Amino acid sequence: MSNKREREKRREERLREEQKATGPGEQRKKLLQIAAGAVFLAVVVVVVLIIANSGGDEEGGDATSIGDVQVVEKLLNGIPQEELVLGDPSAKVELIEYGDLQCPVCKQFAEETLPPVIEKQVRAGEVKVVFRNFPIIGPQSAPAGAAALAAGEQGKGWQFLDLFFHNQGAENSGYADDEFLTAIAEAAGVPDIAKWNKARKSEELEIEVEETNEEAERLGLTGTPSLAIKGPGTNGTELTTAPASSDGLEELVERAAG
Amino acid sequence: MKIPSEATLRRLIAFFATLGIGVATYITIVESGGGAPACLAGGGGCHTVAESSYSHIAGINIAIFGIVGYVGIFLTAFFVSDWARLAGFGIALGGFGFSIYLTYLEIWVIDAICQWCVGSAVLMTILFALNAARLIGYAGTSPGPDGGVAEEMTPGEGETGAEPA
Numbered sequence: 031m032s033n034k035r036e037r038e039k040r041r042e043e044r045l046r047e048e049q050k051a052t053g054p055g056e057q058r059k060k061l062l063q064i065a066a067g068a069v070f071l072a073v074v075v076v077v078v079l080i081i082a083n084s085g086g087d088e089e090g091g092d093a094t095s096i097g098d099v100q101v102v103e104k105l106l107n108g109i110p111q112e113e114l115v116l117g118d119p120s121a122k123v124e125l126i127e128y129g130d131l132q133c134p135v136c137k138q139f140a141e142e143t144l145p146p147v148i149e150k151q152v153r154a155g156e157v158k159v160v161f162r163n164f165p166i167i168g169p170q171s172a173p174a175g176a177a178a179l180a181a182g183e184q185g186k187g188w189q190f191l192d193l194f195f196h197n198q199g200a201e202n203s204g205y206a207d208d209e210f211l212t213a214i215a216e217a218a219g220v221p222d223i224a225k226w227n228k229a230r231k232s233e234e235l236e237i238e239v240e241e242t243n244e245e246a247e248r249l250g251l252t253g254t255p256s257l258a259i260k261g262p263g264t265n266g267t268e269l270t271t272a273p274a275s276s277d278g279l280e281e282l283v284e285r286a287a288g
Numbered sequence: 289m290k291i292p293s294e295a296t297l298r299r300l301i302a303f304f305a306t307l308g309i310g311v312a313t314y315i316t317i318v319e320s321g322g323g324a325p326a327c328l329a330g331g332g333g334c335h336t337v338a339e340s341s342y343s344h345i346a347g348i349n350i351a352i353f354g355i356v357g358y359v360g361i362f363l364t365a366f367f368v369s370d371w372a373r374l375a376g377f378g379i380a381l382g383g384f385g386f387s388i389y390l391t392y393l394e395i396w397v398i399d400a401i402c403q404w405c406v407g408s409a410v411l412m413t414i415l416f417a418l419n420a421a422r423l424i425g426y427a428g429t430s431p432g433p434d435g436g437v438a439e440e441m442t443p444g445e446g447e448t449g450a451e452p453a
Contacts, residue, residue: 058428061370065423068378072385079389083397133327134341167327201340201398254327 083200091199091206093213098196103219105145106188109153113182114191116148117158123151123261123286126160127272128246130254131174131194132167132201139255139272140195146276147283157261157283161191163239164246164254170206173230175239177211180229181220189218261286291425298365301376301418305362308411312354315404319349334402342393350390354408357383361415370427377423384416 109116125147129136144159151157163175174194181190193214199205211230212223220226229235246256255272264286273279291297319338337343343350357379364376387409394401 055428057370061374061423061427064374065377065381065420065427068381072381076385076389080392083393130327135327203397 090197091203091210092197093205093207093210096193096197096213096217099193099217102189102192102196105148106192109148109188111182111185111188114161114178114187115158116160116188117152118155119158121152121155121158122288123157123259123283124160125157125283125286126162126258126260126267128162128164128242128249128251128254128256128258130163130165130167130171131178131191132165132171132198132206133254134198134201135253135272136255137195137198140192143272143274143276143279147279151280151283156287161187162242162245164243164251164256165239166254168202170202170204172236172239172243174206174211175242176232176235177215177226177230179235179238180226180232181215181218183229184220184222184226186215186218186220190214190220193218257282259283259286261288263288291421294368294422294426294429297418297422297425298368301415301422302362302365304411304415304418305358305365308358308408308415309355309362311404311408311411312351312358315351315408316349316355318404319343319351334404337394337398337400337402337405340393340398340400342390342398353386354383357386357412361419364419373419373423373427376419380412380416380419383412387412 106116110118112119127136127139127144129139147157148159152159161178163172163178165171165175178187178190178194181187197214199210212227215223215226249256249258249269251269253271257270257272258267259270259282260267261283268286270282273282292300315334315338318334345353360379361376361383364372364379366372390405391409394405
């Protein structure tokens, strides 16, 4: 036993000697310096990332610069709309979108998936698109939805929806305030801003948002955008998730047309 | 405060990294099975976080970065060398910093908390502490005569090794 212990002790001593000879202190110092440098770098990167995100105005959500007004106007120009229904009211296919104005996937749907269908099938009177509020993202979602309904009362509902999506800010960053909503309404060309302002805060529209929200929940929808489609080619109203491409959406509409 | 033996630290690092691999893999699988993209309702913090624009970097699910990081840390626990100590510390530091950033996003930007993401952040914090202890306690200590072999673990200065049988 004692032999073994002595051997262990000698080995440890030998190691210490070796370390002294090869300068482990130097090596250790170097390593800890690298580590300290890495910590400093990590702190800087995290702080920069957080600052870069806290502005929330690097893309969208800025009431002072509402963009894409012409793009939206060009897309919707000449297409009949009433409240939040876009297209010929007697169109044989009805496409309902349950959406949240703050939802980034709805933004993508509004900017990329839906426009080709609006340009072709909605413009041709084959389909009408209905937007129904399903406010799930945060506290500013329902008031934004009511503001869209109020713009719809003045015939600019879809301009409001599309401009909101085109100028959407980061989720729940607080950008969708009165100032932002007013800037969107003005850019959408809502004729009577005072009337719109009163309407969007009315109990009537608040209830309407609540009703479409309850309807979506009753249908068992779990996210936005969710679609419901009805036409000669469907079995009543069919529920579906939003196709990832406009080709998929066009096919869906064609199938519903029978 | 006394730093545990390097062998203990390495075992703990391997253990927590394994848990981390499990959590990150779970998040990756759950997220990729979501079907069509949507913003999900129902107070499911994880779904809100997973479907937010922050869940992917350059089209890659951030949970995959998590798996890579945990695997990297796991591997460093099997080597005894300054290289492994520094690599483990570096990866854990990156993961820890990234976790701070993601937790910030969850609380202040996305406004939703995902318990699995919080779990991963906690694991990364523990791994960062363990790897920092390993580096500070054992940097510059020799791994043994033939260098870097796991069996040749040596206790740090002032440490007493396990009693010989």
